[in-house]
Amino acid sequence: MKKLTLLIAALLLVLTTGCSMQPPSWAKPKTGGDLTQMKIGLSISTQDNPFFVSLKDGVVAEAKKQGIETIVVDAQNDSAKQTNDVEDLIQKGVSALLINPTDSAAISTEVENANNLGIPVITIDRSADKGDVKAFVASDNVKGGKMAAEYLAQLVGKGAKVVELQGVAGASATRERGQGFHEVADTELNVVASQAADFDRTKGLNVMENLLQAHPDVQAVFAQNDEMALGAIEAIRSSGKDIPVIGFDGSDDALKAIKDGKLTATVAQQPELIGQMAVQAARDVLQGKTVEKSIPAPLKLVTKE
Structure with a gap:
């Protein structure tokens, strides 16, 4: 009986140790x-x-x-x-x-x-x-969102119709960039649509195609990162329209697109x-x-x- 008790105790010790999040002693x-x-x-x-x-x-x-x-x-x-x-x-x-x-x-x-x-x-x-x-x-994402909205308001005028491409739902950058953007855009611009494209270029292209069909009179686009912005400009070019797009990050691809006259602007971070x-x-x-x-x-x- 004593041996059985010791065996049970040993098994409980192994199970307790195995379920712990503690790393092994050599990896402390x-x-x-x-x-x-x-x-x-x-x-x-x-x-x-x-x-x-x-x-x-x-x-x-x-x-x-x-x-x-x-x-x-x-x-x-x-x-x-x-x-x-x-x-x-x-x-x-x-x-x-x-x-x-x-x-x-x-x-x-x-x-x-x-x-x-x-x-x-x-x-x-x-x-x-x-x-x-x-x-x-x-970076101060709220400030960056404000910078984007203020620039668009200067570029296309008060009350202009704009759409917003949002990042990954649940990411703080999505919330904060959107917050800053809307603090200015909700009074200076007319945000006709805000839709998620998950910070992804291909999704940015697809979402922008749909938004152009739903809002053919849109005058400007704010994308919460450069990848979505680059997708959006491809959709806009395919539609034959000329609509300014501003991104966020300052990636090499975005800076090249700005130099080539394809992307209007980006709020550049320094990753x-x-x-x-x-x-x-x-x-x-x-x-x-x-x-x-x-x-x-x-x-x-x-x-x-």
């Missing part, structure tokens, strides 16, 4: 002053978008400069995959997590798991709805700089320094002129 996060002994886990929402490729490059380059190892995972715009990716990074014993959320609500559970394990979290470009985030590094700033924030946190909760990266409006 390292903290302290020696950065060369630390590693950062970077979870990117997608590598199909040039903006996030540049952001990742900024993180990797700055981490290398600081002597910090980086592990990069691509969520492929799938919030469930991102959850699994972050769990894997935790199990690998990362010292800090840099997360570019696919969905700001869905990622919150993993932020809280990291909090419970003492792993600092820095969010990049998009925030998390819950959990303790040491720093949020991003590599954002990545660099995120690593610098993680470094400071790991060294016990205080960092600002919100770290803004500068924006600029880019036009052909």
Whole structure:
């Protein structure tokens, strides 16, 4: 009977340990002053978008400069995959997590798991709805949305009919860019339609084709990122119309399209700089320094002129 009791106790111990989110002892996060002994886990929402490729490059380059190892995972715009990716990074014993959320609500559970394990979290470009985030590094998306609306109002005039292509539902960037845009556009412009195209070029093209059929008299377009804007200008060109389009990000493709006279303007971010700033924030946190909760990266409006 005594042997049976010991066996049951051992099984319970194994089951309890197996269900824990704790990483194995060899993979416990390292903290302290020696950065060369630390590693950062970077979870990117997608590598199909040039903006996030540049952001990742900024993180990797700055981490290398600081002597910090980086592990990069691509969520492929799938919030469930991102959850699994972050769990894997935790199990690998990362010292800090840099997360570019696919969905700001869905990622919150993993932020809280990291909090419970003492792993600092820095969010990049998009925030998390819950959990303790040491720093949020991003452009001021609300300000950028306002910049876009103000420029369109100057370009096409007060009360002009415009459509808005929205990003991924649930992403903080979608909410914030839309918020800033509507703070100005709802009084200065006539927003006849707002429709999601998920930050995707092909979807931007398809959605714009449908919007042109529903609103043939539209006078301007605001797309919440450059990929959707580039899709929209293809749809507009195919229709034979000449409608100004403003994007958001400042990607290489968008800047070239502006130079070629195809895209009207973009609210340009600096993704590599954002990545660099995120690593610098993680470094400071790991060294016990205080960092600002919100770290803004500068924006600029880019036009052909």
